[in-house]
Structures are given as C-alpha cells and as structure tokens.
Amino acid sequence: MSRLTLSERAVIELGIYERLPLNEIAKKIGKTPGTVSREIRANRTPVAGEHYCGKDCRFASTCKTKGLCGKEKCFKHCVACREFDCREICKRYHPMLCVNLSRPPYVCNTCIQRRKCRGDRA
Template sequence: MANQKHLTALDRITIENGLKNNDSFKAIAKKLDKDCTTISKEVKKNLSVRKTGAFGRSFNNCLYRYTCKERNSACDNCPVMKSQLCRSCTRCIYECGSYVEEICPRLSKPPYVCNGCPDMKKCTLTKHIYYALEANKKYEERLSESRRGIIITQDEINHLNELLYPLIAQQGQSIHHVYIHHKNEIMFSEKTLYKIIDAGILKVRNIDLPRQVTYKKRKKPSRYKIDSKCMDGRRYEDFKNFIEENPDMPVVQIDTVEGTKGGACLLTVHFTVPTFMIAFRREYNDAQSGL
C-alpha cells in the first residue's frame, strides 16, 4: 500500500460508484491503492440506514407481511380499511404482537449495503446505503469531535476554580499574569487554560476576561487556495476578443444545470452553429464525474 492517509471525499465518491457497479472491495481498493479492509471498515462505519418503502409501497419489514392473516387489536384501531393487506400496512410493524423483523441477507456479508442491488427500488425492508457525501460528513464530524475534547478530572476543575476565580474574576488579573506567577500550580499550558475557560468548564467565564470579549471570532481559512494566474486567458473578455479575431470559429458552450445542491446534475453541451444541444447526467458536480 502506498500510504496510510485518510480517505478523501473523492475517494469516497469512488467507493460509492464502485458499490453501484457491484465492484468488490478488492477492486475498489486497487483503484484507490488502499487495503481492502480499509474499504470494508469505511463502508460499515459510514453507511446510512433508511427505513423507506418502494414506489407505491410503504415501508414494511415484517417477515410475515405476505402470509399474515391475523386480525387483532392493532387492526381494529387502524384508520385504514380492515381488509387492507398486511404488506401495505404501516402500523402493524409497531403494534402487532406477531411482528418479526426480516433482515436482508445481503447486509450481513460484503458489500454490507444495498448500493448496486437490482431489487432496491422495489424493496420494502430496512436499507443500508453508502452515500459518499454523508459518509464524508460523518468522518469530518468525528475528526472534529476527537480533537475538540479536553481531558480534565473533577479534582483538577475544583483546584483551578479555587486558584483562578479569586485572581481573575474578583481581582481582575489576566490569565497570562496568573499563569506566570502560578505556573507550578497549574497543570495545563496557558493555551489549554484559555480553551478550558472558553468551553465553560470553570467558574471563570469569558466575560471575566476584559480583552477576550473584545476579540472577534476567527474566520476559518479557506480549505482550497486558488492561484489567480490560472484565470489568465480564460476570462469572458478573452473569449470575446478571440471570437472577434476568429469570427468563423464554431463555438461550443458547456454549462452545468443543478437541481438539488450537491446532488445529481446535467452537463449540457450546446453547439451554436447547428443550434443543437446534448446533455449528460452526472451524479456529482465535480471534476471526476466530468471525465
């Protein structure tokens, strides 16, 4: 394996596309230059559970939904017709005493999800689906939470309260001043001390720090840096100048039409001379899906 880096959003899109194509974990891992166990763990950890029905059919995952002939108290209180078939009922799975959940055997073995299953559109069982965008969001949330926590015991909290509250809240001393003169009594660094106070763990609050309340919240730096030089010769003014210099040059216009932000979209290609347009469906509006 080439590296041990975390999976990226593009890696997860590759995994989702591979699952849709019924590729094995080994085949997907080969594309990403990862171990197949990495792909397996990623899918099982970040899959999404959906309790949805199918087209024209409500969600019902009871094992006896096709053969059940019972009519009990759950059916007596049902606002729908009592002659309704159990497989169409949405209440019996919660109220019927004979309910037994049916679990699709596909979910207990690789690929552990319904992606690529030919029966998914007509299945009324609980579905496990791997969505790349949702999986990446779960990963980022876990990563943020793991780095956000502060390890501190109750005894340490009590000790800091006894030491800091009189000096900061009552006497108006700064954290830096307190830290310099009581460094041996404080078991954390000065930066961590600021984080503990900001988290609201101690009796000392940000309002007790005169300078802290005047600071504006820091803006998160942009994740992607774009070199402005990459736009040289590619602006609309450059295009108009090129057309003026080459009036007989045929023009092809390419655009993207989005419905739901982050969902599937259309890549349109418009040939201006014969006034002809074609469109291609893309699962995501990114560079990889346009290849």
C-alpha cells in the first residue's frame, strides 16, 4: 500500500472541488483510482444531519407507531419515547443517509443539495 503525500492529498481535494472523475484525479497524482477512492473514504468527516426527535430514521417525522415497547396502555408515539429507542425495535427503521456517500466522490463537498440535505453526510 502506497502512502500519499500532503501535496497529493491537496490535489485530490482540488479534484473533488473541480468535480473531476476519480480516474482523472488518480492520473494527476500517478496513483490508481482505487487508491484515491480509499483515501477519500478513509478521511472523510461524518456530519450528523437534522433528525426529528433526535431519531435518524427516514420516517420519524411522519411515524404514528405506538406500543413497540409491549407495554399496555402506552399511548405515546414510539419516536418520542425516551424509555425505549425505537430505532432498535422498529422493523420500519431506515437510517437517513445522504445517497451521495455510496458513490464517487463519496463526499458531499460539491453537492448542490448540501444546504438542504437533512441526512447524515460527509
């Protein structure tokens, strides 16, 4: 595994901001696209998005589910419950992640939806 220098990392960052494909960035620094990809994913900084009631579920703001805890006479919506974490017991739980994190460039630096995105991002 080759190590990248600070100047190579700066070229990668500049390439991301110029919206260059990973293979062009890799050519500029003389590395493989896989190396560039691994470098970006290993050094991105995760940022938590806005979450309804502190729950990172995609359906949290509209969820009307009650009684996941199994208690009788539980009338509180599970998303607002402080006793149980609905993310651990609900089958509908779906984390709210930015879709751009799963495809190149694996970061949200140049995304036009960045200010409006409510999902977790990097």
